[in-house]
Amino acid sequence: MTKKETIERAERAKRKKAALGEDIAIGEYMTGKEHQSLNSLDEFPAEYQQDLLDAGIEPTEKDRSGSFLQRDCSVVFSTVKYPGLELMSTTDALKEHDWLKEYLWKAVPVDTDKYTAEVELDQTHGYFIRSEAGKKVTMPVQSCLFISSDKIGQKVHNIIIAEEDSELHIITGCSVSHAVNSALHLGVSEFFVKKGAKITFTMIHNWSRGMVVRPRSAVMIEDDGAFISNYILMTPVKSLQMYPTAYCVGRNARATFQTIIYAHGDTKIDSGSRAVLRGEGSRSEIISRVIATDNAQVIARGEVIGEGANAKGHIECRGLMLSDTAELDSIPELKATRKDLDLSHEAAIGKVAEEEIQYLMARGLSEEEATSVIIRGFLNVDITGLPDALARETKKMFDMSLEKVM
Amino acid sequence: MLQIKDLAVEVEGKEIIRDLHLNIEEGEVHVLFGPNGCGKTTLLMTLLGFPSYKVTRGRITFKGVDITEFPTNERVKLGMGMSFQHPPEIRGVKLGDMVNIAQGRKEEEIDEDVIALAKRLNISVDFLNRDVNLGFSGGEVKRSEILQLLAQAPDFIMFDEPDSGVDVENIELIGKIMSELLDRNKMPSKRDKSGLIITHSGSIMRHIKADRAHVMLEGRIACSGMPDEITKNVMETGFERCVELCARNKEVDAE
Numbered sequence: 001m002t003k004k005e006t007i008e009r010a011e012r013a014k015r016k017k018a019a020l021g022e023d024i025a026i027g028e029y030m031t032g033k034e035h036q037s038l039n040s041l042d043e044f045p046a047e048y049q050q051d052l053l054d055a056g057i058e059p060t061e062k063d064r065s066g067s068f069l070q071r072d073c074s075v076v077f078s079t080v081k082y083p084g085l086e087l088m089s090t091t092d093a094l095k096e097h098d099w100l101k102e103y104l105w106k107a108v109p110v111d112t113d114k115y116t117a118e119v120e121l122d123q124t125h126g127y128f129i130r131s132e133a134g135k136k137v138t139m140p141v142q143s144c145l146f147i148s149s150d151k152i153g154q155k156v157h158n159i160i161i162a163e164e165d166s167e168l169h170i171i172t173g174c175s176v177s178h179a180v181n182s183a184l185h186l187g188v189s190e191f192f193v194k195k196g197a198k199i200t201f202t203m204i205h206n207w208s209r210g211m212v213v214r215p216r217s218a219v220m221i222e223d224d225g226a227f228i229s230n231y232i233l234m235t236p237v238k239s240l241q242m243y244p245t246a247y248c249v250g251r252n253a254r255a256t257f258q259t260i261i262y263a264h265g266d267t268k269i270d271s272g273s274r275a276v277l278r279g280e281g282s283r284s285e286i287i288s289r290v291i292a293t294d295n296a297q298v299i300a301r302g303e304v305i306g307e308g309a310n311a312k313g314h315i316e317c318r319g320l321m322l323s324d325t326a327e328l329d330s331i332p333e334l335k336a337t338r339k340d341l342d343l344s345h346e347a348a349i350g351k352v353a354e355e356e357i358q359y360l361m362a363r364g365l366s367e368e369e370a371t372s373v374i375i376r377g378f379l380n381v382d383i384t385g386l387p388d389a390l391a392r393e394t395k396k397m398f399d400m401s402l403e404k405v406m
Numbered sequence: 407m408l409q410i411k412d413l414a415v416e417v418e419g420k421e422i423i424r425d426l427h428l429n430i431e432e433g434e435v436h437v438l439f440g441p442n443g444c445g446k447t448t449l450l451m452t453l454l455g456f457p458s459y460k461v462t463r464g465r466i467t468f469k470g471v472d473i474t475e476f477p478t479n480e481r482v483k484l485g486m487g488m489s490f491q492h493p494p495e496i497r498g499v500k501l502g503d504m505v506n507i508a509q510g511r512k513e514e515e516i517d518e519d520v521i522a523l524a525k526r527l528n529i530s531v532d533f534l535n536r537d538v539n540l541g542f543s544g545g546e547v548k549r550s551e552i553l554q555l556l557a558q559a560p561d562f563i564m565f566d567e568p569d570s571g572v573d574v575e576n577i578e579l580i581g582k583i584m585s586e587l588l589d590r591n592k593m594p595s596k597r598d599k600s601g602l603i604i605t606h607s608g609s610i611m612r613h614i615k616a617d618r619a620h621v622m623l624e625g626r627i628a629c630s631g632m633p634d635e636i637t638k639n640v641m642e643t644g645f646e647r648c649v650e651l652c653a654r655n656k657e658v659d660a661e
Contacts, residue, residue, distance in 0.1 A: 355494040358456050361478040363508045377498030
């Protein structure tokens with residue numbers, strides 16, 4: 001598709017409402033002024049440092065193979081320390097690699113809805129991450145998309161490519177300054193996991209009450225490739241709708257989605273993960289843990305579509321209700337298109353059981369302490385597939401986020 | 407250590423325990439026999455202060471403190487402990503976490519201390535990393551409960567059917583650790599710990615020595631006596647007959 005055709009398709013989809021989630025008036029948000037670039041992450045204004053930390057970003061860049069920071073609509077920092085790893089803004093990457101345009105809108109169609117169209121028509125950067133063939137970048141890359149101005153519309157297009165037999169670990173945080181009352185984040189992310197490659201993607205969303213968020217993500221996984229996503233959201237958000245989709249197109253392609261959501265305040269979330277098992281013997285696992293309290297409204301979705309021989313997929317959605325004014329819908333879906341498939345799901349919504357509280361009290365905890373232990377336990381998903389150090393760090397980030405809400 | 411006076415307990419509006427008196431001194435271990443549904447477990451849950459067990463009459467005094475109205479964790483702080491027969495599964499909370507909690511430590515790691523304690527019960531690190539009670543076998547539940555008690559080191563321990571669903575080898579190991587927890591290996595004058603063991607089969611009694619035994623029927627203690635004698639009578643003749651024998655002996659004593 002030529003650039004002209006892409007723009008035409010985007011123009012036609014400009015008013016196309018999304019299949020899910022309430023409709024957002026994009027026109028209410030602006031592009032805003034340019035921000036100056038930084039020489040190091042600790043030059044980032046002190047008032048925002050905590051917001052970076054909360055999104056899992058290490059300002060000292062210790063144990064990171066590269067760092068990327070976009071503030072509002074400006075890329076302010078991008079550095080790479082590891083041979084075989086590329087990290088820069090998508091805008092720069094498109095100038096540097098002529099071939100990259102072939103990847104744009106390959107996993108997420110540009111005319112999916114008005115949000116993808118908007119990202120094409122009024123894009124403000126995003127990141128490009130690529131590991132060269134055979135390179136195992138075990139140290140994680142960190143990237144952060146930060147919003148510091150009111151009424152801003154951040155519209156990013158991210159491209160992530162793990163070439164054949166390479167390995168890439170990404171920690172990405174989306175964060176917002178506590179001073180922002182209202183803003184929009186549109187993020188298109190297209191992942192390409194080539195033959196025998198592996199990407200782990202640990203994403204922390206650190207939004208606030210006034211944020212409207214519409215990520216659009218898709219992953220193409222080739223033969224023996226693996227994609228693992230860990231998603232954590234513990235802060236309130238005004239409106240979030242997303243349904244990242246992994247296309248396991250290759251033989252034995254594998255996709256794992258683990259989602260942890262603690263929805264409180266007036267948070268409104270419609271979030272799910274989808275796996276399309278096209279390749280022979282491809283596999284997927286979708287796990288979600290959702291807590292809904294206060295007036296939060298959450299729809300937790302999961303879908304597996306089995307198309308390839310001997311494909312196998314499982315969905316596990318667990319919910320915990322902590323209030324009578326919250327609402328949680330758990331919707332797992334399975335679709336089979338042939339006979340040699342193994343698809344399953346389990347969904348459960350419960351409460352903090354009295355019996356469990358009493359048991360913990362019988363070991364000396366107060367009622368409040370016991371409740372907190374049960375909630376932590378409920379959200380505690382063993383994160384698989386990450387290198388040890390990263391798994392420990394992810395656990396730490398999770399504990400930090402949880403401490404803030406409990 | 408523990409005094410129960412004229413206790414009556416209701417569960418969901420139904421009276422389960424009535425006219426119950428029991429004294430357990432420091433260093434004593436009592437065993438309570440009784441058929442299913444006689445109120446044995448209700449007694450333990452009441453002593454532990456679980457909210458659905460309502461004391462409608464009587465007082466419970468523990469270490470000289472009237473604890474009748476105390477919440478569970480306050481009783482535990484005073485030194486009570488319990489080995490549950492059917493503990494609940496808690497997802498995401500590991501057995502090792504429970505050991506840390508029982509020890510009153512804020513520690514989040516399953517460290518060398520916990521591992522050393524577990525070794526004494528032949529409990530592996532893998533087992534410490536499993537979600538507590540989730541898919542545990544009968545024997546695993548008992549060992550997990552006793553491990554938590556080892557960590558907690560209470561002064562007064564209640565055991566709810568420690569022998570149910572456990573194979574012969576494990577009963578012996580459990581009996582050994584229970585004896586240790588309850589100071590049974592010390593000279594009687596050196597014993598500080600007390601215990602109340604509930605058993606319906608009585609098989610644990612081959613592995614631990616008690617000081618006094620009671621038979622509970624329909625919410626009351628129907629007879630009390632020496633453990634060997636009561637165990638023998640219960641095993642050979644059943645609960646009701648044992649109580650009858652008990653009553654006859656009392657009459658003989660009275661004459």
